[in-house]
Amino acid sequence: YVKADRTLMKILLQNNLFTPPKISVMQLFCRDILYGIWSADMKNSLYIVQTIIDVLTKRTYNQRREIAFAYERRAKKDMISALKGALSGSLETVILGLMKSTAQYDASEIKASIKGLGTDEESLIDILCSRSNAELMEIRKVYKELFKKDLEKDVAGDTSGDFAKLLLALAKRAEPSSVIDYQKIDEDARALYDAGVKRKGTDVKCWISIMSERSVPHLQKVFERYKSYSPYDMQESIRKEVKGDLEKSFLTLVQCFENKQLYFANRLQDAMKSKGAKEKVLTRITVSRCEVDLKKIRQEFRAHHGKSLYQTIAEHTKGDYQRALLSLCGGDD
Numbered sequence: 001y002v003k004a005d006r007t008l009m010k011i012l013l014q015n016n017l018f019t020p021p022k023i024s025v026m027q028l029f030c031r032d033i034l035y036g037i038w039s040a041d042m043k044n045s046l047y048i049v050q051t052i053i054d055v056l057t058k059r060t061y062n063q064r065r066e067i068a069f070a071y072e073r074r075a076k077k078d079m080i081s082a083l084k085g086a087l088s089g090s091l092e093t094v095i096l097g098l099m100k101s102t103a104q105y106d107a108s109e110i111k112a113s114i115k116g117l118g119t120d121e122e123s124l125i126d127i128l129c130s131r132s133n134a135e136l137m138e139i140r141k142v143y144k145e146l147f148k149k150d151l152e153k154d155v156a157g158d159t160s161g162d163f164a165k166l167l168l169a170l171a172k173r174a175e176p177s178s179v180i181d182y183q184k185i186d187e188d189a190r191a192l193y194d195a196g197v198k199r200k201g202t203d204v205k206c207w208i209s210i211m212s213e214r215s216v217p218h219l220q221k222v223f224e225r226y227k228s229y230s231p232y233d234m235q236e237s238i239r240k241e242v243k244g245d246l247e248k249s250f251l252t253l254v255q256c257f258e259n260k261q262l263y264f265a266n267r268l269q270d271a272m273k274s275k276g277a278k279e280k281v282l283t284r285i286t287v288s289r290c291e292v293d294l295k296k297i298r299q300e301f302r303a304h305h306g307k308s309l310y311q312t313i314a315e316h317t318k319g320d321y322q323r324a325l326l327s328l329c330g331g332d333d
Ligand SMILES: [Ca+2]
Pocket: 195, 196, 197, 198, 199, 200, 201, 202, 241
């Protein structure tokens, strides 16, 4: 039946019969399954990789899960293993990332960055300092399910000093809130100033507690008020007061409090501009935000970098990896 399937698929593909004007969800779904089985059977076909990219990057996570279940029922084998067999390199990383939920993906990225001897501080900062309270609560839950360990303990065990204290405070963040405590705006702004620019050295503990315990709208008001005390705004103050991973962490936090999608847009721009394009960052942001806020990130990118994200990806990547990223990006702006 494999041979028959192949012939059928070829004819359908060549004649573009897979895209009738009004295709139902069920038809789409069957097409995905057929494609999947066909792909797994035709290891050397040029179509395999393109098919996998086209099917999986244009579905939601829930649809991808359904496709995987259906695939496993019909092909009697695990789709993840089939994908690993058919793909390699950067493309494999993207596609396997898409087979995870956003929280599973973030949890796995954190795990990967502390696994082994060294620590990938940049990845830890990228994730822990940019995710919302609600996202972090979900990541914490999923981390425990996947790795049978506490996220906070793992992160604290792999870092040290004030950097560890900051990450721990972020990983432990409680229920999301949008409360603005008008009584405290002035108090917090002054405390941030007194703990940093005003004194010799920096009271990092004070900065950590304010930045990890207040709501985002509250902090936006605090940073605004901060300027009436300090000659430097919050970001400049951070650059003056702390260095290294701590500086990067606080900057990421404040940039995300102010405009998270702009932060991601800038990270994408930096990752692609840097020599030996930082694929890791590019992949992570695209995969982890494609179902969250990639559309808004695209808007910020266009507004601040004079070119669309789509065009920039097209210029700085190549091959199947590029095809997958462009498809996730969704469109040109
Ligand atoms: Ca100081």
